[in-house]
Amino acid sequence: MVTISLCMIVKNEKETIGRCLESVRNVVDEIVIVDTGSTDRTKEIVRRYTDNIYDFEWIDDFAAARNYAFSKGTQDYLFWMDADDCMLEEDREKLRELKHEIDPSVDMVTMMYVMSQDEKGNSIYSIRRERLVKRSRNYQWQDFVHEYIPPEGYIMDSDIAIIHNKKKSSGKRNLNMLEKRLEAGEKFTPRYLFYYANELFEHKVFDKAAEYYHKYLDTNQMAFEDNVAACDKLAQYYKETGDPDKELHYLLQTMKYNSPRAEYCCRIGHHFLEKKQIDLAIRWFHMATKMEIPNHIWGLVNHLAYTWLPHLQLAIAYGMIGDVERAYYHNEIVSAYIPDDPGILDNKKKLEELMKKAQRQ
Numbered sequence: 001m002v003t004i005s006l007c008m009i010v011k012n013e014k015e016t017i018g019r020c021l022e023s024v025r026n027v028v029d030e031i032v033i034v035d036t037g038s039t040d041r042t043k044e045i046v047r048r049y050t051d052n053i054y055d056f057e058w059i060d061d062f063a064a065a066r067n068y069a070f071s072k073g074t075q076d077y078l079f080w081m082d083a084d085d086c087m088l089e090e091d092r093e094k095l096r097e098l099k100h101e102i103d104p105s106v107d108m109v110t111m112m113y114v115m116s117q118d119e120k121g122n123s124i125y126s127i128r129r130e131r132l133v134k135r136s137r138n139y140q141w142q143d144f145v146h147e148y149i150p151p152e153g154y155i156m157d158s159d160i161a162i163i164h165n166k167k168k169s170s171g172k173r174n175l176n177m178l179e180k181r182l183e184a185g186e187k188f189t190p191r192y193l194f195y196y197a198n199e200l201f202e203h204k205v206f207d208k209a210a211e212y213y214h215k216y217l218d219t220n221q222m223a224f225e226d227n228v229a230a231c232d233k234l235a236q237y238y239k240e241t242g243d244p245d246k247e248l249h250y251l252l253q254t255m256k257y258n259s260p261r262a263e264y265c266c267r268i269g270h271h272f273l274e275k276k277q278i279d280l281a282i283r284w285f286h287m288a289t290k291m292e293i294p295n296h297i298w299g300l301v302n303h304l305a306y307t308w309l310p311h312l313q314l315a316i317a318y319g320m321i322g323d324v325e326r327a328y329y330h331n332e333i334v335s336a337y338i339p340d341d342p343g344i345l346d347n348k349k350k351l352e353e354l355m356k357k358a359q360r361q
Helices: 017-024 042-046 062-072 089-101 173-183 190-202 206-217 224-240 244-257 262-274 278-289 309-320 324-337 342-360
Strands: 004-010 030-035 053-055 077-079 108-117 123-134 155-164
Touching (some): 004 017, 004 062, 030 042, 030 062, 089 155, 123 155, 190 206, 190 224, 206 224, 224 244, 244 262, 262 278, 278 309, 309 324, 309 342
Antiparallel strands (some): 077 123
8 A cells, every 4th residue: 555645835724724634634644734924823723633834935936835845745655735625535535445556656646626516516617637646756846836747657547536615816916926927027938828818817807818828829839738728718708809700710729639528519509509500509519418528638627518508508509499399308408417497497397388389289
């Protein structure tokens, strides 16, 4: 059996750190906490779980802080989480099993990072992240913000999930860190161009965000998931600015970098639905219904697009052309996923009335 060091960086996390550590205390073998300047009760709470608490002066560099935390881990594998993350029991059990069964040649284990859930705990959005790395490989975090560990060596994709429960906003922290570097004359790498565009988009500086997404794509990177995400955001931008042709262009452009994905099929279908090209819309929605969730990509996955969303869109599309039976069929599929949704229940009632009316005629 291998052993695991949980290595975290924290600052003013009194609201979430206890829940996070409680969720993994019985599955990791060591907990290492690096505090970058807490002024609340974070350290007091952490001491209930570990004495391995270290201070690190914040230097506007997340990679530096995480590498310091990794340097303090002593077990076979190093595992990272953020304070607003937690692990459910089913995933703790999977991690226990992994500790017993992992091939010793595995250098890195990826896990699903669930970014949002519905009220029943079903995933809405998730991404795959590097989570567990072999200490002897001396992996190093890179980039001062939106830091990452380069995926090298023998990598295992697991079905273990980490749940992200964001409780507080970082505000403009990341945007300010990037702009500080720009103002100092730093020439951004393509990756920084992409993440700067993301920060601008998140803070609703849309025109400038689009400018930097274009700059990023012009670098012709092989980072396919970032390319897909940049096209996704540009499609959103052009939809909001009233340019549906460019919106469609960038939705289709996502397929240049990888296989078609259900979320983009749904959005392309919606594009044609808005233009009243119902037959084309239906084709794209049906394509989405035939796709399975891609388990091995590292990009953002919209789980709704692989479950009930395209069926809802088909119910609407068939309703628009008067095909009540097909509309009802797809509405029933949606109902199996969200049975208590008032809109779906109302649709069901109206469609049943229309079918009864048709039978009487």
